Structure formats: structure tokens, C-alpha cells
Amino acid sequence: MEKQGRSEMEIIRSESHSYIKLLKVNREHLVTHVRNTQCLLDNLLQNEYFSAEDVEIVCACPTQPDKVRRILDLVQSKGEEVSEFFLYVLQRLTDAYVDLRPWLSEISFSPSQLIQSKAVVNTDPVSRYSQKLRQQLGRDSKFVLCYAQKEELLLEEMYTDTVVELVDFGNESLGSLGSLACLLDPSTGVLNEQGETIFIFGDAGVGKSMLLQRLQSLWAAGQLDAELRFFFHFRCRTFSCFKESASLCLQDLLFKHYCYPEQDPEEVFAFLLRFPHTALFTFDGLDELHSDFDLSGEPDTSSPWEPAHPLVLLANLLSGKLLKGAHKLLTARTGVEIPRHLLWKKVLLRGFSPSHLRAYAGRMFPERAVRQRLLDQLEANANLFSLCAVPLFCWIIFRCFQHFYDTFDGFLQLPDRTVTLTDVFLLVTEVHLNRTQPTSLVQQNTRSQTETFRAGRGTLHSLGQVAHRGMEKSFFVFSQEEVQASEVQEGDLQLGFLRAVPELGLGGDQQSYEFFHLTLQAFFAAFFLVVDDKVGTRELLCFFQEWAPHGEAAAASCCPRFLPIQCLRGRGLAGEDPFKNKDHFHFTNLFLCGLLSKDKQKLLRHLVPAATLRRKRRALWAYLFASLRSHLKHLPRVRSGGFSQVQAMPTFIWMLRCIYETQSEKVGQLAARGICANYIKLTFCNVCSADCSALSFVLHHFRKRLALDLDNNNLNDYGVRELQPCFSRLTVIRLSVNQITDSGVKVLCEELTKYKILTFLGLYNNQITDVGARYIARILDECTGLTHLKNVLPKVSEHQPWRSLAMLPW
Template identity: 65%
Template structure:
């Protein structure tokens, strides 16, 4: 309690806690909801007897209990009253409404009272403690793909590349850490939305990210972050019986975590303070029910029974528990209404740094680390596959020494190869040792021949599920698949980890959805009864609404209205594995699973269908004439086509695809192309006989993808690789390849991660490629050294027309180097040095250089630090230079004084068309004086 000075100047006596309880008695009666917690503590310190507690408990209503307790406390003196206030202060979860009151009174207990024990028996606090214990235990381990191993999450989890994006998937910056996902300081694109929407490709690590989030919450200090954590998997909501209905309370307490004490009090607290809860929903694309928000009823009452999917929709809408935090994951391509999204995050998997960090965790011994890193450095294709954490997990297992399947060193390595190794690892554990197993080729064939029964049974189950969009299987489905005894112990299937809607009976799922797709493809190949129609089922469905014969699941597995919440690329993965298993390279292996005649029939049917689909698709691509180029806008569908062709490793189909690309400008921007796709792209494009323009802006290539494009650089004249996380190693590859062929005319590297080291490689391209006319290298990591390097190369180039350097940090030193290159330059017409930290000295140098330049037409100096002195130099330049058309000086430090000097110079200049000065410290009334000259833009 605050001390006060009395009017007579004397210090007051000790504060009266009895009086405080008496004065604010009705406030305490109103806001104390947990009498039992107070009684427990009063008895634990012998302030109350058992008889006192029984007297309080005998009161008929909660307010009466509080009044009786206060009467007894006051009757026992100041110390007991002070201790009661101390308990209210120490357990804020139980007495949250009294926190402001205690703060206002300035309550601070004496040393004696602080030494007394405070026991937290509040049901809300106990519920949080139970959650932390259970979720911490459940999230501690990651099961490996061999199922019998368990790896500590802390020993294996490596943060992925997370990128904030807007509603159009344009990058807004990186996510620095997992904790910052829930912080509003960056990345909010809709303040009214409540959901952090995390999207990413199959195997990129969305589920593990949520597991790490759960583990971090469980191990955090009490009082830090959300008070409640409710993890759900979206597929669970679709597994309830069709007529199932449950309330929000049943969903939380029966299918998540049930409070041990007073569930009514816990639920009441949750309803009063929904912002204290965090929900995670994993795998929206795996929901087995329609989530069309326009058709699902609103569930406004937390006690109203409703279909489980309607509960999910109402939670996402904020109709239930408005203000609660939500993190929702889905595969790339799944759409969520903008009104629901607060942040959108794209998960990119492992980049080079993350892959090295993961390698160090998986291979703690230095010698093993070096061996694996050497293999990765030698094979960009292997590195590209390892950029997907799921595939990396499998590959690293095969790179370990010791018994078990080993990764072949020969290339190409396809995704089918990776999953065959996975299947071999499972089956080989059940096989006796054999002399043949010393030969890897014979070993794999023997393994699959011996394991044919359980493999085909698992394939039958996987196919049954995919055909019905089912990913969880009850005992009856497992029995119907004719799995032999002991097959469940192989590790391909696991028990559904959380309490499921199937009641007491066990439910199973494949370790990963992509693994289910692999087994479905294996069934289609190995089962002799599968005919052509069934074999091509996942190609053929949904084609009518696309109007493209034979493309099928490239657009979606189910006909009719497209469900925007469901992504069916598990069907595409089934097709991809089908192409891999029926490829010529796998013929020797697959013939142990299927009769030769059946194998030939299925291979002919697949290749014929794939070729027809390819011709139909390429013919239907929209084409646009853009200047000298006939541009074709390919869609993500095209990427799947390329993946199929690459997985099949068919040169014949590859040449067919190359001949079908009639346009000379292939636009694949925003197609979610990853580095591994570049192998498939190069596999086709190196067959194209003519020169091409290739636009791969806004994808996920990184340096690995650039390396995999090597085979086709001899065909490319226009190369657009902006916003692709390309760093210095990628710039080096570009330098080596483009200076070899010397045909490039346009190189786009905007918004990547190229440093001054990479600038030396780009400078070599600029210097040695005589046809290069456009270079875009803005928004990288260039400093003055990189600027000097590029300026020196510019000085030697006689073809360059346009250089974009927006958003680097070349400063005045770099600007002076560019000024030196600009003097008498014969060709450069457009230059952007915007947002580069250029101040007065750099601006003056550039202005002076332009007095001797007659080629420049457009010059951008936006967002620098140019002042009136720099404006004076620019005005002097304008009095001499009669070729410059556009001068952009937006967001600098030019005042009315500099403006006046520029206006004077325009009296002597008839060539300038636009001078943009918006964002400078020029007052409207000052600008108004010069508005008669339409060349000024404020």
C-alpha cells in the first residue's frame, strides 16, 4: 500500500488491510470467482481450520461464500487480511479481474507475508500446466521413417526459410524466427483477420513447424504467450460420422485436452478471454469434407452442437472465440478467404545455410559431415531434393554408413528413386540376410520380390483412400486391404496420434500423404487386375471442366465445382510415381512385381496417354505477341507436366514436349517452381532447337536451381530470375555459362541475395556478353565495392541500354564510380540508382558526368539523400544536357530552394519531359508557384 503524509506532517501508521477489505467488500464479492483456491491457501498456512472451510462451503451461493470468507478473514486480524490480498496478487489467472484494483491500491505485502506459501490450485492454471505437460511430452520426439527410431525434436529441428507474402503472393520479407509468426510488428495484411496462414509444398515441413511451435509453447515460462494451446489436424474434422454433432466445449475437452478440475470454470474463462488461446490446424488440404464457407452454417453458440466441419469454419471466421490466435497450414495452391487471413507465410524448406545446419545435426561427427557436404556440393540435383525436408530426411538416412539401403551415386536421381529407397528400408528390416545383399541391384530386386505381398496390400489401402479422398483408415479398411499379419509393424502406417472420432477403435494413417501417393502408384503398377482406365484414373478425372483432354488431376481429382480449400496434388504425386515406376530405368526392378506382358501393356498405355496429354496441353496454352516475342503463359500445370517427363526419364517424350513449345518466350513466373524442377525444365528445354526467352521470376530456385539449368543456357537469350533467393554461387554459374555462349540480351536478378562477391561475376557477364542490353540487379546486397565493380564493367560495355540498381547500398563511392562510367557512354539510356544511400557528393558527381553524356534518357534517383546542393548541380546539368527525358528525384531532401534552381534550369532545356519531386520537403504553397510548368510532378 502506498504511504501518505498526514496534514500535520506526521507519517501515517501501517496500512489497514482489514479496512481495505471492508471498504471494497462488494467489489471483491463481485470479482472473486474461485473461493476454493483462497481456502486452500488459507488452510495451507494454518490461517483457516477445516471447520472454517466447512462454514464457507455451507453457504448456498458463490457470493455468499465470498462474504462469509471475508467475514472470517477480517475476524482473524491484519496478517490474514494481508495474506489474502497476497494470494489474489500471486495467482492472476484465478483473479484476473482484481489485477487493476490491486495495482491501483499499490499493494505490496510485508516480508513476513511474502515468506508464506502460495499454492496455485486454480483450475485454469492447473489446466494450463496439464496442457504444457502433455503437449511437451507429445511433441518431444519426431518419429523417423523407420518408425522404430525416435529422434529428439530439439536435436533435429532446423528452422526453415519462412517468407511473408501478400494476397498476391508477392514477398514482404522473411520471418526471422518461429516466435515472430504471432507478432504483429511485420507481415499483417488484414488487421481484421485472425489466422496466420502457412502454405508450402508437400514435405516442406509444415507439420514439423507446428510441432516445434507446440513444443516451444510447452517449454515456455508460465505467463509468457498464450495461456491455452489447442492443436488439431484438419483431417480429423472430416473423419467423424456423417451425422456427428458436437459443441465447442466437447471439441476442446473431449478431442484435445480435458481439465482435471472444474471444467465449467475453465470454459467460462476461455469464453471471457478468447485471446488467451492459440489454435493450430494442420493440413487444410487433407480435410475430407467440403469446407465451402458460403454453405456451412454459422455456429455462434459455444454450447450449440454442430457438425465438426462447421465448428472449424466458425473458429476460422471468428464466430466462435473471436480474438483467439490461429495458425493454419495447407499445401501451396489452397485458397482461404482474405477476410480470414491476418498473415500469409510461405514455407520454402531448406536453403543452403539451413541444409548445412541440418547436416550438422544429423551427422554430428565431423568426418561424416564433410563426406555428406561434399556429396551435396558435387550434386546440385541431390541438394535440390534435400531442400525439401521430408526428402532430405530419407536421403540422409541412406547416406549414413552401415547396413541398409544406400544411395546410388549415379545420376539422375528421381523422386521415385528416393521413395523406393524408403520402401526398401522398411521391408529389408524383416528379411533374413542373404549373400545377394552385397550387390545393391540384386538386393533391391530381392527385397521387393520378397516383400511383394505386404507392399501390394499397402498399395491397395493407399489407392482405396486416394480414390475417396480418405487419409485415415479404420480397422475394417485395413482388414479389407488384406494386409498380412505383422505388416503393420513395418512402419509404413502409424496409429493416428490424437484421440480420433472413431471412438475406441484404432485408426491408422500413412506416415506422410506423399508416401500414400507412392503406394497407390505401386498398387496401380503391381496389381495384375488394374486395367488401363484404372491405371490412368488420376489423369482422367476432372478433365471435362478444363476442356483439355487427358489432363485430369492437373486441375483436380474431382469433377464439378472446385473446392478452393482442397489441394489434390497427392493425385499428381501418384501420377508422378506412376511415371517413375513405369520408366525404362525401373523395368528390371518392377518386373519382379508384375508379369512382363502386363508391364508392357501398362507402359504403352501410360506413354501414349502422356504424349497425347502433352500435345493437347501445349496446344491449348494461351499465346501473346509481345514485340519480337511470341509469349506463352505456362501455368503450374506445366510444371507438373515437366515433372512427369523427368520422372519417366523418356528422351522421346522430352523431345515431343520441346517440339510442342512453339513460342519463343516461356513465362513461368509465379508457378511455384522449386530448384528440383529445374532439372525437369532443363531436361526438356535442351531439346528446343531455337533460342528462347525464359521468365522464372518469383519462384523458389536458389543457387541449386541455377546450377541445374546449366544444360539449357545455350538456348536462352532472355533470363529472368528475380525473387528467387539466388546468391553468389548462382551468380558464378551464370557467369560461367553466359560468357561461354554470349547470347544473353536480358538478365533479371532483382531481389535476390547477391553480395559484392557475386557482383564480380555479374560484372563479367556485363563486360563479356556483347548483346546484353538489360541488366536488373536491384534489391540485392551490393555495397560500394559491388557498385564500383559493376560500374567498371559498364564502362567497357557498348551494348547495354538499361541497368536497374534500385535498393542496394552503393553510397557516394559507388555513385562516383557510375558517374565515371556515364561520361561519354555510347549506349546506356536508362539507369536506376534509387534507394542506394547516395547523398550530396554522389549526386554532384552524377550530375557533372551527365553534362558529358548524350545517351541517357531516363535516370532514377528516388529515395536517396540528395539536398539543395545536389539539386544545384542537377540544374547545371540540365542547362547543358539536351537528351535526358525523365529525372526522378522522389523522396529526397530537396526544398523550395532547390526546386527554384531546377525551375530556372528548365528555361534552357527543351528535352526534359518529367521531373518527379513528390516526397521532398516542399510545401504545397511552395510547389504551387511552379505548377504552370507541367514537367514538374509533385
């Protein structure tokens, strides 16, 4: 019947172009699918096609279909122009009349110039809400709040792209992401068609939150998929603010705790339920939820109206049981895994490449001479250059050097010695403590670092107490009472280490606070453990328990008998519990090692009694050495090719990072003695180039020849250079599936031909071209003991004479 009506409509239009007849023929179709009458009335009234009395007549109708019929009667009675304008409003306001899109396309409605000149106002609740969301997100994402909260910088001026890769379930690269818009592209990188979640992961500070802020900014500016009408952004840590007894429905979570529609919330929510694909959800920081939260263990709920705990709503949104078809982006730190059936895509953030770093330096230092001087010195300081691959640390380092440049009349000099992460955060702390001092146009601050920390000891102790209490419970958001209980003063909050939580309403009426970044909280927690006189050996080492899975028996060799700390073994599979790999604990341990290093005693002896420092240092070193030995001793061991081979775990990398943070050769030597295997396999451990510095720091003290397998990690040419101290020991070196280029192969050639002890070289699936193939040919020629070469080089030219050599799967 409807098809017959439409064919009659086409005949009528072709003969007379009568819009009145068009409305008559399709009357019931319009009555059925026009759900919003208010928009029609507002536009007809504004353009004086309807009078106030007409509007009253329509509003007096008892039901929505009756209102549509009355509007059609009035429109048709007023002539062709009004009927044409009626159709024009339906065409322009696509959100309000989404069900009529196919029909409008079918009739090929084309308004006249007169009608097109008429103003159409969009009072549709869905459109109004979408516009409100755009305004809110545009406002929230426009500026980047700087570390000390002293200034805000435009995101557009400061945002710099990073290396973003699509990866498979095993985290092997599927190629770089062309743009942020490609995150939602169904044609690339899809791992599971039934999955609902785009999982974005990377190390702490690599730019996950900044990427989401950029995504918000693009959507607010209308530069993402036009079909996306809603954008809901949540930080996972705020779900921890809800009480255990909290219960609310999905509509309340979205509207009352994010952004409330100005009109007809029921209609807006109904639209969202009908068209979930028009919504984009982002959840930032899954790893910052309570440690007992398990995505696969939460109760199921598929009803959007059924009240449930917010964490249950989160789990069911990610699984697709709620709002199936909506786009969901979830971020977490490296090491956190989510069930595969939830995944639609996996995206790995790798940080700044050298070109990205130069671009970022250009934004931070517009003056060319200053920028070039900084970059030259960074390249001369390998460890700082490596730290700058992480955008957060890069920004902190740049800001500190900017402070030096402004303070010392243009002096900008990087330290010659190795700079650790602890050095950087001590420098950050010193800079911001000094900002509280009165300034003068003629007299600059002359306080030494020791004087600055001694003057700010009370402030640092209070902040450290807040950080430590949070670490103990894996809390990252603090109530006003918790902050006050640690005696944090109002002036301490102005330093910028703590900031007010943007999401209001989740924790009640009072203000809540958080540290600027997880690594900063870890630093202050470690500082508290060092400087607080009441912290005993048990409490000092408590976070090292995260190096071992629960249930392991403590060994007497690891630590004193009264310490309930377990000996270390490899972790279980990541899928068992996504929160067993807790980087916030690892960073606390790292800073603890840095602060208790010999180099920092000159500073700390003014803050801590000498006897207390000695006691804490002895306890830490004893535990560190014993745990490294225990970790390797208990790993599964394989005898192969004359080697005693162990597959080390990411925990081993954290141990080496902690040892490296001490910058003590004696500590490195003692650690090397604890290595009880001569083939160390570190595949799939997310080893980055900076970790090669830590590897070399320990392994170059190893007295015997050694095999090292670093396949399937995140190493570049800088990492190869950092391994140079080890090459005199290495007979097997595997570096396949990394990002090594010809420059890295050149370093390998120079080092390996110097010692000529190599028997196995793996360079499969890197970025090596004809130039690198020449170096490999030289290695083959001079290292006569080389019996195995894994080196498929897709970028080597077909016509080059070493092509056949490069393709050999030795």
C-alpha cells in the same frame, strides 16, 4: 462511490498499513470480483489460518457472493497477518483472480517476508487445466517418431530451423521470420487487422507439422507469450473421421475430443469465452480434408453452445465468428488458398538452406569424418542435394545412407547417376522390408533389391491397395476394417509405413491408421497401379484428370476414345476452390512415371507380367505427350517482340516433373516437340530450384531459340546451375524476385558470354552484391545484342564504379 472508497482506502493504508481496513473499504469490490472461493479456502486451510470448521461454515453459504462475504468476515476477525495472506493469494493466483489485477496494481500491494515464505497452492480450475495442457503437449511434442517407428528421438536434439518467410497476399516476401515467437507478433507481417488466421504453407515434406510440434514444445516449456493459457492442437484430417450426422458444441470439441478439465469444466470454458486472446489453436493440414470442404461455404454459427458439425466449428473458428480474438494457426500445402478476409498473416516455409542442411547433418551424423564425407558427396550429386532442401526427403535420404553405413562396415557412397524421388522411395521401401529379416552378428543381409521386392510383393500390394482406395476418395485416415479389407497383416503394420492415428475417439472405439506422410501414400498408390494385374488403362490414368479443370471436353488426341480423361488447360483462379490443386494426386502421377520408366523395368518385370508392363507404359507415354501439347496449345497466347508467348500454369511444372522422373532422353525429346510456343512464362508458379532440372531436361531438346520467364519464384544458385543445358537456346532469361546470389550470376556470366545470343536479362530483386555486379558488367560488355537489363541491386556499394550501371532500369 467506488472511487471515493478507494481514496479513503489509500488514506487508511498510508496512515496505519492496516490490511483489515483495506479489506473493509473494498469489501463490495471484492465480493463482486472474487469468483473462485475454493482457491482461497484451500490456501487458508493449508497454512492453518482456517480450520475445517471455518471451511464448512463458508461452504454452507447458498451463493458465491455470500461465500466471499463470509470469508472476508472470518479473515478480518483473525487479524492482520491473515488479511495480508488473503491479499497475497489474490496476487499470486492471477488466473483465478484475473478481474482483480487492476485493483491489485493500483494498491501496490507488497507482501512482507513472512507472508512470502508461505506456500500458495493453485487449485484454480483454469490454472489446473492450463497446467494439464502443458504437460500433455510437452509429453506429445518431446519426441520425434522416426520413419519406421523403431525409435523416438528427442525433438530438442533433432529440430533444425528452416527458411521461414512472411509474405503478402501475392506471396512476395516481406522478410524472414526472426523466431517462431514472432508468428504472434502484431508488429510484423500483418496483412489484415480484421483477419483471425495465421496461414502457414509450403510444399509437402517441408516441415509444417514439425514447426507446429516445435511450437507446442515451446509453449509447454513456458517459452511463448505468457498471456497464452491454452493451446489446442488439431490435425484437420481427423475432422474427416466424424460422420456426416455428427453434431457437437465447441465445448465438447475442445474438452471431450482434445483434453478434458479435471474440475469445473464450465468455469474453464467460461474463462476461455471471456478471454479468447489467451488461447492458441493450431490446425495442421487443411488440404487433407474432404475435397468438397469449402471454408467460405460452411454455415455460420456464432454461439459456442449451439451444436454443429465439427467442420462448421472449424470454419467458424478460423473466421472468428467463434472465439474472436483467439490466435489460430492453419497449415496447408502450397497451392491451397484461403479467403483473404480470414488472413491475419501468411507464412511460407521454403525448407533447408545450405547452412540449415549442414546443421541438420551435424545432428544426424555427429562423427565429423562421416558427416563431411556425406556432405561432399551430396554436393557432388546435384539432384540429391536439391531433394535435401525438403526436410522430409533429407531425413529419408540421411536414414538410408546411415543404414548403408551401418550395414556395410562404414561404406557410405552415393550413386553417381541422377537420383529421382522414385529412387529414394524404392530405397526406403527396400531398407524397411529388409529390417524384417533375421539378423546375425556374423552374416549380413545379402538379398538383392529384386529379391527383396519379390519376397515382399504381397505386403506392398496390400499397402498399395489401402493407399489407392484412400487416394480415390481423398482419404488419409483409415479404419481398422478398411485396413483389414486390403488384407494388411499385423506384421505389415510393424514395418512402419502405416502408423496408428494419435487422436483417439474421433473414429469410434477401434483403432485408425494413416501413412507416415502424404508422399508415402502417393508412392504406394502408384505402386499398386503398376503391379496390380486388374488395373486397366482407364484406372491407371485416373489421377491425371486432376491436371484439368472439370467440364473440359476430352480430345481424341489425348488418349484412347474409351478413356474419360479431359484434355489439359490452365487452372482457374486459386480462390475458386482451394482443393482443385491436389498435390497428393500429382505425387501419385509423379511416382507412376518413375515406376514405369525404362530404368525400373529390371525390377518390376519380376513383379508384373511383361505384357502388362508394356501396355501400361504405352498408355502412360501416349497420354503424357498429348497432354503436354494440349496444355500449351490451349493456353492464352500473346504475340510480343517476335515471340509466341504463353503463361504456363503450375500444372505445366508437374508435367515436366513427371517427364523428368522417367529419366528417359527419348521421352524428353518427344516432350520438347510438343512445345508449340517460344516464350514460356512461368511467373508465380512456385518453381523451385529442383524444377530447373526438369525444365532443362526437356528444353535443352528444343531446337529453336527460346525465351524463359521465371520471375517471382523460389530459385537459388543451384537452380541457375541446373539451367546450364538451356543457355545455348535462351535469348531471353528473366530471373527477378528470387534468391540468386553472386555465385549464380557467375554461372550466368560464364554461360551467356559463351553463346552471346542474349537480348534480355532480368535479375531484379535478388541477393547480388559488388561481386555479382562485376559479372553483370562483363555480360553487358560481351553480349552486344543485349538490349534490356532489369537489374536494381540494393546491395551494391555506393562508391563502386559499376553502381550506376547496376541501377539502370533498362
